[in-house]
Each structure stands twice: as C-alpha cells, then as structure tokens.
Amino acid sequence: MFRKINNWLHLWMGLVSGVIMFIVCLTACLFAFNEEIRDLIYPPVKVSHQAKPVIPPSRIKTIVAEHFPGEPVTMVTYKKGRAIEVIAKKWDDNPMLLFLSPYTGKVLEKRIMLNKTTKFFYFIEEGHRTLWLPWETGRLVVNYGTLIFVFLLISGLIWWYPKKWNKSTRDKSFKIKWTAKWKRVNIDLHNVLGFYSLILLLILSLTGMIYGLKWFSKGLYWSTSAGASLPAWKATLSDTTKMNAVRSLEQVLDQSLDITMRRFQDAEGYTYRTPDTANHSSSIEINAIASLGKTYADQSLYFDRHTGKEITKEAYYAASFKEAPFGTKLRRLNYDIHLGQVLGLPGKIIAFLVSLIGASLPVTGFIIWYNRKFGKKGKKKKV
Structure with missing residues (x-):
C-alpha cells in the first residue's frame, strides 16, 4: 500500500512540476560555465x-x-x-x-x-531564478517546484528499489541496456541516471532553496548551528550628524581601501561600490576576495562615508571563514556548492552533468507515463 501511494504521488507530482524543473535544470546547465565563456569571448x-x-x-x-x-x-x-x-x-x-x-x-x-554574451547569461539566470515571471511569483514557483523535486528524488528512490535483489533486478537498476528497444532504454535512462545523480541533485536542490524559502533557510541554519537563530541582515549606516566633515568621499574611500588592503594582504583582489551620493546614510563596503572564482572565504569591511570610521558588523557577517562556527561556514559555502565552483573547474563540470541529468528526468518520466497511458490504446486502434 505504501509503495502504491508513493508511486502515485511520484507520478502526478512529477507531471505537475516537470516543466518547472526542466527549465530550472536546463538553465543551470547553460549557466554553469558562464564565466569561462565570457572570458573566452572577452x-x-x-x-x-x-x-x-x-x-x-x-x-x-x-x-x-x-x-x-x-x-x-x-x-x-x-x-x-x-x-x-x-x-x-x-x-x-x-x-x-x-x-x-x-x-x-x-x-x-x-x-x-x-554585450550580447552578458545579456544572454542575464536572461538565462533570470529564467533559472524566476522562470521569467514577475519576481515574487517566479521565486515562489521555482522554489516550491524545487521542493517538490526533492520529494520526487526520494520517492523515485523508493520506486527504484527492487522488492527482491537478483541478477535481473541488479542489471535493470544499475545498467542501461543500450541494445534494447527505445522504450526500455528510456526507462533505464530515467531510473539508472536518476539513481546515480540522486545525492548530487539533492545537494543542488537544497542549496538552491536556501535563497528562496525563508523557513527552510532558517530551519537549516538552526539545525546546523546547535539551535542558533539566523541573524537578520541589517544595512550598515553612516552617521548623518557628521555630514559636514571636512573630508571628501574620495578621501574616505582612499583610506578605507588602504585599511582593507593592509588587513587582508593575502587577498586575491578587492572590490567596492561607490556609495549613493543622494543617500547620506549609505556606507562604504569593501570586499576582500580571498580566492578568485570562489566566494565563501571573502570578507567585507564597512566604513562611515563621512568620517572614515570603521563600522562594526555582527559577528555572523564579520567573522573570517576559519573562525566561523560550522553552521556559518556551511551557509557561506552554500553559493559555491550550488554552482559547483567550490571544487573549481571539476566541480563545475560535475554540476553541469548533474543538471543535465536533472533536466532529462522530467522528459524521460513523461515519456514513460505517456507510453503506459496511451501506448497500448494506440496499438489497439491500429489492430
């Protein structure tokens, strides 16, 4: 009875979320090597x-x-x-x-x-995050579609697991029979590739949901940080009572960058945005890039735009990666894990292949359902 319910849910939830996950996974494939492609063209x-x-x-x-x-x-x-x-x-x-x-x-x-290349990847990223829908609607659709996909991966594993293990079931579960008819090959592609990519697809799905589902993000942080609450992000503000300071914004920026470079001398780079001149409470943020192509160990310093005084940030956002507790480290690794870049180029290749398999699962699954639902009826009509 349990397996029947599981299989029924897997089938119909897969049909409901199939188009969503096909687009999300396909755009992930296209976006995987965006930096390498941009650097190749420009x-x-x-x-x-x-x-x-x-x-x-x-x-x-x-x-x-x-x-x-x-x-x-x-x-x-x-x-x-x-x-x-x-x-x-x-x-x-x-x-x-x-x-x-x-x-x-x-x-x-x-x-x-x-340029055309940058616009193309912006378009792909927008599709991955919102399906090109309005932001609020698109984020809900994508993230809850991903949550359904996580359920499908688990229910698919239950469906895949044979009632009895023997040579025949082992071959069907772990090997693709390329010499069989296309319907059997399609079933093998769905079952076998789904099994081998299961863990990695779960990782990519769960790390993606961090950015769109607040309850999931807070719950995961709580469970990985011994019950600590995820600190809310608060804008770092400059003291507007010091607006008439003699020093110019450029002088303060020069000093702030110098302090950051001296404190993080081993950094591979530094980046900053010029504060909004119309917003007198905006502050200066300078980010020290620990390693090119990765973000988890980056650190930022914040400065009052009027006085140049360093603004103390909450420990969660200010601590170095080495000093951060496990839950914070895991959260800071999330983006690099999601893109596969935590392992460098090999990680991106893995993320690309796994996303490609993820895009194929709704397609092969739909074909299986269609053949079982309408295949026999089609044969009867021909007879």
Missing part, C-alpha cells in the same frame, strides 16, 4: 603583478571623469595579475567597462558592459 586584460602601490579610488574617479564627464563610478574591482575593472555610468544607462593599469592608471581597454 578575455580579461592581464597586467603583470608588481610590488607597487595601486592607484586609489580618487585617481580612478578623475580618470573616469576625463573619459565620461559627469558620469559616476559604479563599481571597481582590483585583481592580482589583472587590470582594474571599473564600471562607469549607472546600471540602467548602458554602463561601460574601463580597464586601467593598476600602477599608472593608463586606460588599457574600453568595453560595453552589457
């Missing part, structure tokens, strides 16, 4: 690393003003062995990328940021 501008001071934010602002008068500096990224990447102009105003020499400020190259 290679990063490399500059030999030298033991010299890099140009400060104030100098970068002057350079941008020379090339784009009146336009703001939106975001700046320093990376060892590469040119400084500067995003100039607002996000909604066709932003430009300037590549500057870290040591002289010479403009090495200019690019349009929103």
Whole structure:
C-alpha cells in the first residue's frame, strides 16, 4: 500500500512540476560555465603583478571623469595579475567597462558592459531564478517546484528499489541496456541516471532553496548551528550628524581601501561600490576576495562615508571563514556548492552533468507515463 501511494504521488507530482524543473535544470546547465565563456569571448586584460602601490579610488574617479564627464563610478574591482575593472555610468544607462593599469592608471581597454554574451547569461539566470515571471511569483514557483523535486528524488528512490535483489533486478537498476528497444532504454535512462545523480541533485536542490524559502533557510541554519537563530541582515549606516566633515568621499574611500588592503594582504583582489551620493546614510563596503572564482572565504569591511570610521558588523557577517562556527561556514559555502565552483573547474563540470541529468528526468518520466497511458490504446486502434 505504501509503495502504491508513493508511486502515485511520484507520478502526478512529477507531471505537475516537470516543466518547472526542466527549465530550472536546463538553465543551470547553460549557466554553469558562464564565466569561462565570457572570458573566452572577452578575455580579461592581464597586467603583470608588481610590488607597487595601486592607484586609489580618487585617481580612478578623475580618470573616469576625463573619459565620461559627469558620469559616476559604479563599481571597481582590483585583481592580482589583472587590470582594474571599473564600471562607469549607472546600471540602467548602458554602463561601460574601463580597464586601467593598476600602477599608472593608463586606460588599457574600453568595453560595453552589457554585450550580447552578458545579456544572454542575464536572461538565462533570470529564467533559472524566476522562470521569467514577475519576481515574487517566479521565486515562489521555482522554489516550491524545487521542493517538490526533492520529494520526487526520494520517492523515485523508493520506486527504484527492487522488492527482491537478483541478477535481473541488479542489471535493470544499475545498467542501461543500450541494445534494447527505445522504450526500455528510456526507462533505464530515467531510473539508472536518476539513481546515480540522486545525492548530487539533492545537494543542488537544497542549496538552491536556501535563497528562496525563508523557513527552510532558517530551519537549516538552526539545525546546523546547535539551535542558533539566523541573524537578520541589517544595512550598515553612516552617521548623518557628521555630514559636514571636512573630508571628501574620495578621501574616505582612499583610506578605507588602504585599511582593507593592509588587513587582508593575502587577498586575491578587492572590490567596492561607490556609495549613493543622494543617500547620506549609505556606507562604504569593501570586499576582500580571498580566492578568485570562489566566494565563501571573502570578507567585507564597512566604513562611515563621512568620517572614515570603521563600522562594526555582527559577528555572523564579520567573522573570517576559519573562525566561523560550522553552521556559518556551511551557509557561506552554500553559493559555491550550488554552482559547483567550490571544487573549481571539476566541480563545475560535475554540476553541469548533474543538471543535465536533472533536466532529462522530467522528459524521460513523461515519456514513460505517456507510453503506459496511451501506448497500448494506440496499438489497439491500429489492430
């Protein structure tokens, strides 16, 4: 009786969520190597690393003003062995990328940021996160569709598990019989590939749900941190009573970046966004990139934009990865695990293949259902 209910739920919940998970998994495949593809089409501008001071934010602002008068500096990224990447102009105003020499400020190259490749991957990412629906609706559909997918993986394992183990059931459970008719091959693709990818698909699904289901995110953190509550994110604010400080925003930015670089001397890079000049309570955030291509060990420092005083952040957000407790480490690893980049290129390859299998399961499952539901009727009509 239990197996009948399990199989019935697996079938109908699979039909309900199949299209959702096909799109989510397929877009995950397409997005897996987005950085590598972008770097292949638009290679990063490399500059030999030298033991010299890099140009400060104030100098970068002057350079941008020379090339784009009146336009703001939106975001700046320093990376060892590469040119400084500067995003100039607002996000909604066709932003430009300037590549500057870290040591002289010479403009090495200019690019349009929103090129065809970047727009394509933005489109794919939007489909992965929202199915191209309005944000609130899309996030609910994707995340609860993923929750159903998790159930399908578990119920599929129960359906896959044979009542009796013998040579015949072992062959059907662990091998694809490529010499059989296409219907049998399709069943094997669904069952065998589903079994081998089960654990990894669960990991990718659960790490994705962290970002869309608050109750799941809080519950998982609570269960992995000895009952501690997940701290709510609070914006770091500058002291608006110090607005009339003599120092300019550029001077404070220069000092803040210098402090960050001195504190995290082994970092592979640093990045910051220029605070919104219209919002006097906005603060300066400078992120130290511990390892290129990974985010879990990154650390940020926050500074008052008027005084340059460092703003103390809650321990959950301020602690280094090494010093963080297990629950916090797991949460900080979540993004890199979800993309597979925690293992570098091999991890991305695994994530790509597993996502491809995930996209195939709704298709092969639908074909199995269709053949069983309508295949025999079709034969009778022909007779």
